[in-house]
Amino acid sequence: MSARSHDDALAARELYRFFRSGEEETLALRGVSLRARRGETVAVIGPSGSGKSTLLACLAGLEEPSGGEVRVTGTRISHRPEAERARLRARHIGVLLQTRNLLAHLSVRDNIRLAQRAVRGRPATRADALLDQVGLASRARALPRELSGGELARAGLAVALANDPAVLLADEPTGELDGGTEQLVLHMLRDRAEYGCAVLLVTHSTAAVRVADRVLCLDDGRLRDDESMRDVHDVGA
Ligand code: ADP
Numbered sequence: 663m664s665a666r667s668h669d670d671a672l673a674a675r676e677l678y679r680f681f682r683s684g685e686e687e688t689l690a691l692r693g694v695s696l697r698a699r700r701g702e703t704v705a706v707i708g709p710s711g712s713g714k715s716t717l718l719a720c721l722a723g724l725e726e727p728s729g730g731e732v733r734v735t736g737t738r739i740s741h742r743p744e745a746e747r748a749r750l751r752a753r754h755i756g757v758l759l760q761t762r763n764l765l766a767h768l769s770v771r772d773n774i775r776l777a778q779r780a781v782r783g784r785p786a787t788r789a790d791a792l793l794d795q796v797g798l799a800s801r802a803r804a805l806p807r808e809l810s811g812g813e814l815a816r817a818g819l820a821v822a823l824a825n826d827p828a829v830l831l832a833d834e835p836t837g838e839l840d841g842g843t844e845q846l847v848l849h850m851l852r853d854r855a856e857y858g859c860a861v862l863l864v865t866h867s868t869a870a871v872r873v874a875d876r877v878l879c880l881d882d883g884r885l886r887d888d889e890s891m892r893d894v895h896d897v898g899a
């Protein structure tokens with residue numbers, strides 16, 4: 663990787679991830695390097711099993727890479743005890759995973775407040791203001807099971823944004839959404855990028871690829887065209 667830039671909210675260098683279950687060995691990531699700057703939206707595409715979710719989990723510090731390094735706003739998050747990774751993640755990273763990031767027994771508002779309690783000091787944005795931004799002000803007291811699919815997606819996004827993260831990582835954020843809700847979520851992701859967040863999303867959606875500044879193709883654990891500034895229209899996803 664070339665010289666590190668201060669604009670890089672997220673930088674991964676030579677990530678490897680090895681899984682062993684019984685006799686079976688899988689090399690899910692084979693030397694992935696990438697960077698995402700503040701204000702930039704990066705889409706990661708690739709066939710099923712190519713390592714997209716593993717990559718996202720390593721970038722988020724949810725999993726430890728077997729080799730390589732992840733930095734968030736210049737601070738290494740990989741190869742640290744889990745509690746330290748969790749603290750750095752709460753402070754700097756918003757995560758939207760396929761398995762939803764909401765606790766079932768807490769209202770939408772309390773889910774946001776819980777995320778905010780993981781970080782010291784007063785939250786940058788109040789829970790009610792976040793709910794307003796995602797159009798859920800009237801559903802603040804609802805439990806996750808009382809929400810529609812589109813409302814759940816927006817609630818998950820509000821939780822991911824709870825601590826005004828420098829980096830937003832999303833795994834198929836619009837996978838199960840209808841067209842209208844997908845547009846809303848994509849619009850909100852773009853908005854975040856415009857406010858200086860680095861947004862990286864794993865997606866199969868053409869609409870999502872279209873909003874990205876840059877598209878990275880993962881193929882069998884490798885980026886097909888490392889750090890290229892490919893034009894979205896060349897990808898044909
Ligand atoms: P994608 O999100 O692109 O579909 P994944 O990152 O989920 O791909 O998986 C990449 C590869 O790693 C696959 O071969 C998958 O079977 C394997 N893999 C993922 N997670 C595990 C795990 N916890 N244990 C063993 N193998 C895994």
Ligand code: MG
Nearest residue numbers: 714715716833
């Ligand atoms: Mg996946």
